Amino acid sequence: MTDELTPSQYVVLGLIARNGPMTPYELKGRIEQSVENYWPIPHAQLYRDPPRLAELGLLTERAEEHGRRRRVFHLTDAGREALHRWLADPTSSPPETRNPALLKLTFTDLASPAEVAALARTQAARHRQWADAYRQRLADLDPADPATASRTRLLELGIRHEQNYVDFWETLAAESA
Amino acid sequence: MTDELTPSQYVVLGLIARNGPMTPYELKGRIEQSVENYWPIPHAQLYRDPPRLAELGLLTERAEEHGRRRRVFHLTDAGREALHRWLADPTSSPPETRNPALLKLTFTDLASPAEVAALARTQAARHRQWADAYRQRLADLDPADPATASRTRLLELGIRHEQNYVDFWETLAAESA
DNA sequence: TAACCTATAGTCTCACTGAGACGGTATCGA
DNA sequence: TCGATACCGTCTCAGTGAGACTATAGGTTA
Numbered sequence A, B: 001m002t003d004e005l006t007p008s009q010y011v012v013l014g015l016i017a018r019n020g021p022m023t024p025y026e027l028k029g030r031i032e033q034s035v036e037n038y039w040p041i042p043h044a045q046l047y048r049d050p051p052r053l054a055e056l057g058l059l060t061e062r063a064e065e066h067g068r069r070r071r072v073f074h075l076t077d078a079g080r081e082a083l084h085r086w087l088a089d090p091t092s093s094p095p096e097t098r099n100p101a102l103l104k105l106t107f108t109d110l111a112s113p114a115e116v117a118a119l120a121r122t123q124a125a126r127h128r129q130w131a132d133a134y135r136q137r138l139a140d141l142d143p144a145d146p147a148t149a150s151r152t153r154l155l156e157l158g159i160r161h162e163q164n165y166v167d168f169w170e171t172l173a174a175e176s177a
Numbered sequence C: 001t002a003a004c005c006t007a008t009a010g011t012c013t014c015a016c017t018g019a020g021a022c023g024g025t026a027t028c029g030a
Numbered sequence D: 001t002c003g004a005t006a007c008c009g010t011c012t013c014a015g016t017g018a019g020a021c022t023a024t025a026g027g028t029t030a
Helices: A007-019 A024-032 A045-055 A077-088 A100-106 A113-140 A148-176 B007-019 B024-032 B045-055 B077-088 B100-106 B113-140 B148-176
Strands: A059-063 A071-075 A096-098 B059-063 B071-075 B096-098
Touching: A007 A024, A007 A045, A007 A059, A007 A071, A007 A077, A007 B100, A024 A045, A045 A059, A045 A071, A071 A077, A100 A113, A100 B007, A100 B148, A113 A148, A148 B100, A148 B148, B007 B024, B007 B045, B007 B059, B007 B071, B007 B077, B024 B045, B045 B059, B045 B071, B071 B077, B100 B113, B113 B148
Parallel strands: none
Antiparallel strands: A059 A071, A096 B096, B059 B071
16 A cells, blocks of 8 residues: 555556547546546646656656647556556555535534435435436446446446435435425 | 535534534544544644634634643634534535545456455455444444434444445455456 | 637646644653 | 653645636637
Protein backbone atom coordinates (compact mmCIF):
# COMPACT_ATOMS: atom_id res chain seq x y z
CA MET A 1 0.00 0.00 0.00
CA THR A 2 3.07 2.22 -0.24
CA ASP A 3 1.53 3.98 -3.16
CA GLU A 4 3.82 5.58 -5.61
CA LEU A 5 1.04 7.51 -7.25
CA THR A 6 -2.39 8.87 -6.48
CA PRO A 7 -5.45 6.88 -7.53
CA SER A 8 -6.33 9.42 -10.19
CA GLN A 9 -2.90 8.99 -11.68
CA TYR A 10 -3.39 5.24 -11.92
CA VAL A 11 -6.68 5.90 -13.65
CA VAL A 12 -4.84 7.98 -16.23
CA LEU A 13 -2.30 5.22 -16.78
CA GLY A 14 -5.01 2.58 -16.97
CA LEU A 15 -7.16 4.42 -19.47
CA ILE A 16 -4.21 5.09 -21.74
CA ALA A 17 -3.03 1.49 -21.38
CA ARG A 18 -6.40 0.23 -22.47
CA ASN A 19 -7.40 2.75 -25.12
CA GLY A 20 -4.13 4.07 -26.44
CA PRO A 21 -2.66 7.59 -26.39
CA MET A 22 -5.04 10.29 -25.26
CA THR A 23 -5.39 13.97 -24.58
CA PRO A 24 -6.61 15.22 -21.21
CA TYR A 25 -9.91 16.07 -22.81
CA GLU A 26 -10.38 12.53 -24.06
CA LEU A 27 -9.54 11.22 -20.60
CA LYS A 28 -12.28 13.39 -19.24
CA GLY A 29 -14.77 11.84 -21.64
CA ARG A 30 -13.77 8.30 -20.71
CA ILE A 31 -14.04 8.97 -17.03
CA GLU A 32 -17.51 10.39 -17.28
CA GLN A 33 -18.72 7.06 -18.61
CA SER A 34 -17.11 4.90 -16.04
CA VAL A 35 -14.98 5.74 -13.11
CA GLU A 36 -16.55 8.89 -11.80
CA ASN A 37 -19.09 6.99 -9.74
CA TYR A 38 -16.55 5.48 -7.41
CA TRP A 39 -13.68 7.88 -7.88
CA PRO A 40 -14.65 11.41 -8.88
CA ILE A 41 -11.93 13.38 -10.64
CA PRO A 42 -12.41 17.10 -11.31
CA HIS A 43 -11.57 17.84 -14.91
CA ALA A 44 -8.75 20.23 -14.07
CA GLN A 45 -6.98 17.32 -12.42
CA LEU A 46 -6.73 15.61 -15.79
CA TYR A 47 -4.63 18.48 -17.00
CA ARG A 48 -2.40 18.29 -13.92
CA ASP A 49 -1.77 14.56 -13.64
CA PRO A 50 -0.47 13.65 -17.11
CA PRO A 51 2.34 16.24 -17.13
CA ARG A 52 3.33 15.03 -13.69
CA LEU A 53 3.38 11.46 -14.91
CA ALA A 54 5.47 12.58 -17.85
CA GLU A 55 8.00 14.12 -15.46
CA LEU A 56 8.19 10.76 -13.74
CA GLY A 57 8.85 9.03 -17.04
CA LEU A 58 5.60 7.06 -16.98
CA LEU A 59 4.08 8.89 -19.92
CA THR A 60 5.52 10.79 -22.83
CA GLU A 61 3.95 13.84 -24.32
CA ARG A 62 3.65 14.57 -28.00
CA ALA A 63 1.79 17.24 -29.85
CA GLU A 64 -0.86 16.36 -32.37
CA GLU A 65 0.47 16.66 -35.86
CA HIS A 66 -2.36 18.69 -37.25
CA GLY A 67 -5.01 21.12 -36.19
CA ARG A 68 -4.91 22.24 -32.64
CA ARG A 69 -1.74 20.35 -31.81
CA ARG A 70 -3.20 19.12 -28.57
CA ARG A 71 -1.00 17.39 -26.02
CA VAL A 72 -1.32 13.64 -26.52
CA PHE A 73 0.07 11.40 -23.80
CA HIS A 74 1.55 7.98 -24.54
CA LEU A 75 2.32 5.20 -22.09
CA THR A 76 5.98 4.27 -21.54
CA ASP A 77 7.26 0.87 -20.46
CA ALA A 78 7.90 2.30 -17.02
CA GLY A 79 4.31 3.48 -16.93
CA ARG A 80 3.01 0.07 -17.87
CA GLU A 81 5.11 -1.49 -15.15
CA ALA A 82 3.88 0.94 -12.53
CA LEU A 83 0.32 0.17 -13.54
CA HIS A 84 0.85 -3.58 -13.29
CA ARG A 85 2.55 -3.28 -9.90
CA TRP A 86 -0.50 -1.42 -8.68
CA LEU A 87 -2.93 -3.94 -10.16
CA ALA A 88 -0.99 -6.83 -8.65
CA ASP A 89 -1.24 -5.38 -5.14
CA PRO A 90 -4.42 -6.75 -3.53
CA THR A 91 -4.44 -4.10 -0.80
CA SER A 92 -5.81 -0.63 -1.16
CA SER A 93 -6.80 2.18 1.10
CA PRO A 94 -10.30 1.81 2.52
CA PRO A 95 -13.35 3.13 0.67
CA GLU A 96 -14.73 6.45 1.79
CA THR A 97 -18.27 7.68 1.46
CA ARG A 98 -19.51 11.20 1.79
CA ASN A 99 -23.25 11.28 2.07
CA PRO A 100 -24.77 14.55 3.30
CA ALA A 101 -28.25 13.05 3.44
CA LEU A 102 -27.15 10.53 6.05
CA LEU A 103 -25.70 13.41 7.97
CA LYS A 104 -29.12 14.98 8.17
CA LEU A 105 -30.60 11.68 9.16
CA THR A 106 -28.12 11.50 12.01
CA PHE A 107 -29.81 14.46 13.61
CA THR A 108 -33.43 13.51 12.99
CA ASP A 109 -34.11 13.57 16.71
CA LEU A 110 -33.77 17.34 16.33
CA ALA A 111 -36.15 17.49 13.35
CA SER A 112 -39.83 16.78 12.70
CA PRO A 113 -41.18 13.55 11.15
CA ALA A 114 -42.47 15.55 8.20
CA GLU A 115 -38.99 16.83 7.50
CA VAL A 116 -37.59 13.31 7.70
CA ALA A 117 -40.25 12.06 5.30
CA ALA A 118 -39.47 14.81 2.80
CA LEU A 119 -35.78 14.03 2.97
CA ALA A 120 -36.45 10.33 2.52
CA ARG A 121 -38.64 10.86 -0.54
CA THR A 122 -36.07 13.11 -2.16
CA GLN A 123 -33.31 10.64 -1.55
CA ALA A 124 -35.31 7.63 -2.71
CA ALA A 125 -36.00 9.43 -5.99
CA ARG A 126 -32.36 10.29 -6.44
CA HIS A 127 -31.11 6.78 -5.88
CA ARG A 128 -33.81 5.39 -8.13
CA GLN A 129 -32.50 7.63 -10.89
CA TRP A 130 -28.98 6.37 -10.40
CA ALA A 131 -30.15 2.76 -10.45
CA ASP A 132 -32.09 3.35 -13.66
CA ALA A 133 -29.13 5.05 -15.29
CA TYR A 134 -26.95 2.06 -14.46
CA ARG A 135 -29.53 -0.35 -15.84
CA GLN A 136 -29.60 1.64 -19.03
CA ARG A 137 -25.84 1.57 -19.33
CA LEU A 138 -25.83 -2.14 -18.70
CA ALA A 139 -28.27 -2.61 -21.56
CA ASP A 140 -26.13 -0.45 -23.83
CA LEU A 141 -22.86 -2.28 -23.26
CA ASP A 142 -20.96 -3.37 -26.32
CA PRO A 143 -20.16 -7.08 -25.94
CA ALA A 144 -17.18 -6.72 -28.26
CA ASP A 145 -15.36 -4.36 -25.90
CA PRO A 146 -12.60 -6.14 -23.94
CA ALA A 147 -13.65 -4.23 -20.81
CA THR A 148 -17.22 -5.46 -20.94
CA ALA A 149 -16.73 -8.15 -18.30
CA SER A 150 -15.51 -5.71 -15.66
CA ARG A 151 -18.03 -3.06 -16.72
CA THR A 152 -20.86 -5.53 -16.31
CA ARG A 153 -19.74 -6.49 -12.85
CA LEU A 154 -19.30 -2.90 -11.78
CA LEU A 155 -22.68 -1.87 -13.13
CA GLU A 156 -24.42 -4.77 -11.42
CA LEU A 157 -22.76 -3.79 -8.18
CA GLY A 158 -23.82 -0.21 -8.73
CA ILE A 159 -27.42 -1.25 -9.31
CA ARG A 160 -27.53 -3.31 -6.14
CA HIS A 161 -25.86 -0.51 -4.24
CA GLU A 162 -28.39 2.04 -5.36
CA GLN A 163 -31.31 -0.31 -4.92
CA ASN A 164 -30.22 -0.83 -1.34
CA TYR A 165 -30.48 2.90 -0.73
CA VAL A 166 -33.78 3.16 -2.58
CA ASP A 167 -35.23 0.51 -0.28
CA PHE A 168 -33.82 2.19 2.78
CA TRP A 169 -35.19 5.62 2.01
CA GLU A 170 -38.56 4.30 0.82
CA THR A 171 -39.03 2.36 4.02
CA LEU A 172 -38.10 5.40 6.02
CA ALA A 173 -40.47 7.59 4.02
CA ALA A 174 -43.30 5.17 4.68
CA GLU A 175 -42.54 5.03 8.39
CA SER A 176 -42.35 8.81 8.76
CA ALA A 177 -45.44 9.55 6.70
CA MET B 1 -29.16 23.71 -1.39
CA THR B 2 -27.59 27.17 -1.13
CA ASP B 3 -25.57 25.99 1.79
CA GLU B 4 -24.49 28.53 4.27
CA LEU B 5 -22.04 26.18 5.88
CA THR B 6 -20.02 23.11 5.09
CA PRO B 7 -21.33 19.68 6.09
CA SER B 8 -18.67 19.33 8.75
CA GLN B 9 -19.80 22.59 10.29
CA TYR B 10 -23.36 21.33 10.50
CA VAL B 11 -22.05 18.23 12.20
CA VAL B 12 -20.40 20.43 14.79
CA LEU B 13 -23.62 22.35 15.36
CA GLY B 14 -25.65 19.14 15.52
CA LEU B 15 -23.42 17.40 18.01
CA ILE B 16 -23.36 20.41 20.31
CA ALA B 17 -27.11 20.84 19.95
CA ARG B 18 -27.67 17.26 20.99
CA ASN B 19 -24.99 16.77 23.63
CA GLY B 20 -24.38 20.20 25.01
CA PRO B 21 -21.24 22.37 24.98
CA MET B 22 -18.12 20.59 23.82
CA THR B 23 -14.44 21.00 23.14
CA PRO B 24 -12.95 20.11 19.77
CA TYR B 25 -11.46 17.03 21.33
CA GLU B 26 -14.80 15.84 22.56
CA LEU B 27 -16.26 16.43 19.12
CA LYS B 28 -13.59 14.21 17.73
CA GLY B 29 -14.60 11.42 20.10
CA ARG B 30 -18.26 11.69 19.17
CA ILE B 31 -17.55 11.61 15.49
CA GLU B 32 -15.46 8.48 15.72
CA GLN B 33 -18.45 6.60 17.03
CA SER B 34 -20.89 7.77 14.48
CA VAL B 35 -20.52 10.06 11.60
CA GLU B 36 -17.10 9.21 10.26
CA ASN B 37 -18.44 6.35 8.18
CA TYR B 38 -20.43 8.54 5.87
CA TRP B 39 -18.68 11.84 6.39
CA PRO B 40 -15.04 11.60 7.40
CA ILE B 41 -13.66 14.64 9.20
CA PRO B 42 -9.93 14.93 9.85
CA HIS B 43 -9.34 15.88 13.46
CA ALA B 44 -7.59 19.14 12.63
CA GLN B 45 -10.80 20.27 11.00
CA LEU B 46 -12.53 20.14 14.36
CA TYR B 47 -10.15 22.79 15.60
CA ARG B 48 -10.80 24.95 12.54
CA ASP B 49 -14.58 24.79 12.28
CA PRO B 50 -15.73 25.85 15.76
CA PRO B 51 -13.78 29.13 15.82
CA ARG B 52 -15.15 29.89 12.38
CA LEU B 53 -18.67 29.20 13.59
CA ALA B 54 -18.00 31.45 16.56
CA GLU B 55 -17.00 34.27 14.21
CA LEU B 56 -20.33 33.78 12.48
CA GLY B 57 -22.17 34.02 15.78
CA LEU B 58 -23.42 30.44 15.65
CA LEU B 59 -21.33 29.31 18.60
CA THR B 60 -19.78 31.07 21.54
CA GLU B 61 -16.49 30.13 23.02
CA ARG B 62 -15.69 29.90 26.73
CA ALA B 63 -12.69 28.58 28.57
CA GLU B 64 -13.05 25.73 31.02
CA GLU B 65 -13.01 27.02 34.56
CA HIS B 66 -10.45 24.61 35.88
CA GLY B 67 -7.50 22.55 34.80
CA ARG B 68 -6.44 22.91 31.24
CA ARG B 69 -8.92 25.67 30.48
CA ARG B 70 -9.83 24.10 27.17
CA ARG B 71 -11.98 25.95 24.68
CA VAL B 72 -15.57 24.90 25.15
CA PHE B 73 -18.05 25.84 22.44
CA HIS B 74 -21.69 26.59 23.18
CA LEU B 75 -24.58 26.81 20.74
CA THR B 76 -26.22 30.20 20.21
CA ASP B 77 -29.80 30.79 19.14
CA ALA B 78 -28.54 31.74 15.71
CA GLY B 79 -26.66 28.45 15.61
CA ARG B 80 -29.74 26.48 16.48
CA GLU B 81 -31.68 28.27 13.78
CA ALA B 82 -29.04 27.57 11.16
CA LEU B 83 -29.09 23.91 12.13
CA HIS B 84 -32.86 23.69 11.85
CA ARG B 85 -32.91 25.43 8.50
CA TRP B 86 -30.47 22.85 7.26
CA LEU B 87 -32.43 19.93 8.69
CA ALA B 88 -35.65 21.25 7.18
CA ASP B 89 -34.17 21.33 3.69
CA PRO B 90 -34.86 17.96 2.02
CA THR B 91 -32.25 18.50 -0.69
CA SER B 92 -28.58 17.87 -0.33
CA SER B 93 -25.62 17.48 -2.60
CA PRO B 94 -25.24 13.98 -4.01
CA PRO B 95 -23.34 11.26 -2.19
CA GLU B 96 -19.80 10.59 -3.28
CA THR B 97 -17.87 7.39 -2.98
CA ARG B 98 -14.16 6.88 -3.30
CA ASN B 99 -13.33 3.25 -3.59
CA PRO B 100 -9.81 2.45 -4.80
CA ALA B 101 -10.56 -1.28 -4.97
CA LEU B 102 -13.24 -0.70 -7.59
CA LEU B 103 -10.69 1.33 -9.48
CA LYS B 104 -8.45 -1.70 -9.68
CA LEU B 105 -11.38 -3.81 -10.71
CA THR B 106 -12.04 -1.40 -13.55
CA PHE B 107 -8.79 -2.46 -15.12
CA THR B 108 -8.99 -6.19 -14.54
CA ASP B 109 -8.76 -6.86 -18.24
CA LEU B 110 -5.13 -5.75 -17.83
CA ALA B 111 -4.53 -8.06 -14.85
CA SER B 112 -4.47 -11.81 -14.23
CA PRO B 113 -7.36 -13.79 -12.72
CA ALA B 114 -5.15 -14.67 -9.74
CA GLU B 115 -4.64 -10.99 -9.02
CA VAL B 116 -8.34 -10.34 -9.25
CA ALA B 117 -9.05 -13.21 -6.87
CA ALA B 118 -6.54 -11.90 -4.35
CA LEU B 119 -8.07 -8.44 -4.52
CA ALA B 120 -11.53 -9.88 -4.11
CA ARG B 121 -10.60 -11.91 -1.05
CA THR B 122 -8.93 -8.95 0.60
CA GLN B 123 -11.92 -6.76 -0.03
CA ALA B 124 -14.44 -9.34 1.12
CA ALA B 125 -12.57 -9.65 4.39
CA ARG B 126 -12.47 -5.93 4.87
CA HIS B 127 -16.16 -5.42 4.29
CA ARG B 128 -16.99 -8.37 6.52
CA GLN B 129 -15.08 -6.65 9.30
CA TRP B 130 -17.02 -3.46 8.82
CA ALA B 131 -20.30 -5.34 8.85
CA ASP B 132 -19.35 -7.14 12.04
CA ALA B 133 -18.30 -3.91 13.70
CA TYR B 134 -21.68 -2.39 12.85
CA ARG B 135 -23.52 -5.42 14.20
CA GLN B 136 -21.57 -5.09 17.41
CA ARG B 137 -22.40 -1.42 17.73
CA LEU B 138 -26.03 -2.18 17.08
CA ALA B 139 -26.00 -4.68 19.93
CA ASP B 140 -24.33 -2.15 22.23
CA LEU B 141 -26.81 0.67 21.65
CA ASP B 142 -28.26 2.28 24.74
CA PRO B 143 -32.07 2.29 24.34
CA ALA B 144 -32.32 5.29 26.67
CA ASP B 145 -30.36 7.55 24.34
CA PRO B 146 -32.66 9.92 22.38
CA ALA B 147 -30.57 9.29 19.26
CA THR B 148 -31.06 5.54 19.35
CA ALA B 149 -33.76 5.49 16.71
CA SER B 150 -31.62 7.21 14.08
CA ARG B 151 -28.53 5.27 15.14
CA THR B 152 -30.36 1.99 14.69
CA ARG B 153 -31.51 2.92 11.23
CA LEU B 154 -28.08 4.09 10.19
CA LEU B 155 -26.38 0.99 11.51
CA GLU B 156 -28.86 -1.29 9.79
CA LEU B 157 -28.22 0.56 6.56
CA GLY B 158 -24.50 0.24 7.13
CA ILE B 159 -24.80 -3.49 7.67
CA ARG B 160 -26.78 -3.98 4.49
CA HIS B 161 -24.37 -1.76 2.63
CA GLU B 162 -21.34 -3.74 3.75
CA GLN B 163 -23.05 -7.07 3.26
CA ASN B 164 -23.76 -6.09 -0.30
CA TYR B 165 -20.05 -5.58 -0.89
CA VAL B 166 -19.14 -8.78 0.96
CA ASP B 167 -21.42 -10.71 -1.38
CA PHE B 168 -20.04 -8.96 -4.41
CA TRP B 169 -16.41 -9.62 -3.62
CA GLU B 170 -17.02 -13.18 -2.47
CA THR B 171 -18.79 -14.02 -5.69
CA LEU B 172 -15.99 -12.48 -7.65
CA ALA B 173 -13.37 -14.37 -5.64
CA ALA B 174 -15.17 -17.63 -6.33
CA GLU B 175 -15.42 -16.87 -10.04
CA SER B 176 -11.77 -15.91 -10.37
CA ALA B 177 -10.42 -18.80 -8.29
C1' DT C 1 -15.26 37.27 -45.98
C1' DA C 2 -16.50 38.91 -41.89
C1' DA C 3 -19.34 38.29 -38.12
C1' DC C 4 -21.27 35.16 -35.28
C1' DC C 5 -22.49 30.76 -32.94
C1' DT C 6 -21.67 26.55 -30.62
C1' DA C 7 -19.07 22.81 -29.16
C1' DT C 8 -14.73 21.70 -27.99
C1' DA C 9 -10.55 22.22 -25.35
C1' DG C 10 -7.52 24.05 -21.86
C1' DT C 11 -5.78 27.35 -18.09
C1' DC C 12 -5.86 29.67 -13.95
C1' DT C 13 -6.54 31.04 -9.22
C1' DC C 14 -7.62 30.84 -4.56
C1' DA C 15 -9.43 29.26 -0.49
C1' DC C 16 -9.65 25.11 1.59
C1' DT C 17 -8.47 20.40 2.91
C1' DG C 18 -5.83 16.23 4.16
C1' DA C 19 -2.18 14.13 6.37
C1' DG C 20 0.49 13.83 9.83
C1' DA C 21 4.49 15.67 12.23
C1' DC C 22 5.14 18.07 16.17
C1' DG C 23 4.56 20.35 20.79
C1' DG C 24 2.56 21.00 25.09
C1' DT C 25 -0.03 19.28 29.44
C1' DA C 26 -2.18 16.30 32.82
C1' DT C 27 -2.04 11.83 35.32
C1' DC C 28 -0.27 8.04 37.42
C1' DG C 29 2.87 4.50 38.97
C1' DA C 30 7.26 3.38 40.67
C1' DT D 1 10.60 13.15 41.21
C1' DC D 2 11.19 10.87 37.38
C1' DG D 3 9.56 8.79 33.41
C1' DA D 4 5.84 6.79 30.76
C1' DT D 5 1.61 7.30 28.71
C1' DA D 6 -2.50 9.11 27.39
C1' DC D 7 -4.63 13.32 26.37
C1' DC D 8 -5.04 17.56 23.80
C1' DG D 9 -3.98 21.04 20.41
C1' DT D 10 -1.30 23.53 16.66
C1' DC D 11 1.02 23.95 12.58
C1' DT D 12 2.57 23.49 7.86
C1' DC D 13 2.50 22.57 3.15
C1' DA D 14 1.60 20.28 -0.93
C1' DG D 15 -2.46 18.93 -3.13
C1' DT D 16 -7.33 19.46 -4.27
C1' DG D 17 -11.92 21.27 -5.58
C1' DA D 18 -14.74 24.51 -7.80
C1' DG D 19 -15.61 27.02 -11.28
C1' DA D 20 -14.61 31.30 -13.68
C1' DC D 21 -12.22 32.37 -17.50
C1' DT D 22 -9.78 32.01 -22.08
C1' DA D 23 -8.96 30.12 -26.45
C1' DT D 24 -9.64 27.43 -30.79
C1' DA D 25 -12.15 25.05 -34.54
C1' DG D 26 -15.76 24.46 -37.58
C1' DG D 27 -19.67 25.65 -39.25
C1' DT D 28 -23.72 29.14 -40.74
C1' DT D 29 -25.44 33.10 -42.12
C1' DA D 30 -25.29 37.74 -44.23
